[in-house]
Amino acid sequence: MNKARGLRRAAGLGPLLPGYGLEVLENGCVQVRRPDRPYGWADIQPVPTLLDVSVRHLHGPTVQKMFAPDDLAGAAAFVIEHL
Secondary structure (H helix, E strand, C coil), X not given: CHHHHHXXXXXXXXXXXXXXXXXXXXXXXXXXXXXXXEXXXXXXXXXXXXXXXXXXXXXXXXXXXXECCCCHHHHHHHHHHHC
């Protein structure tokens, strides 16, 4: 169930994040990476009632924000801004 939810979210996020790599993990988490920044990534957690977005950098801070479950554009803008 979580993986299916993650696949749906990745399908919706793909057009909003051109050039970014999206991978759906077994737990349903959507992981987003930029090819030119291999040491940073974003995780969109499989929480049914919201989008829990965390942007992490190997040697830097982690920023996190919650979005409504249908606010893919807001989540994508947050990823672009911080990744």
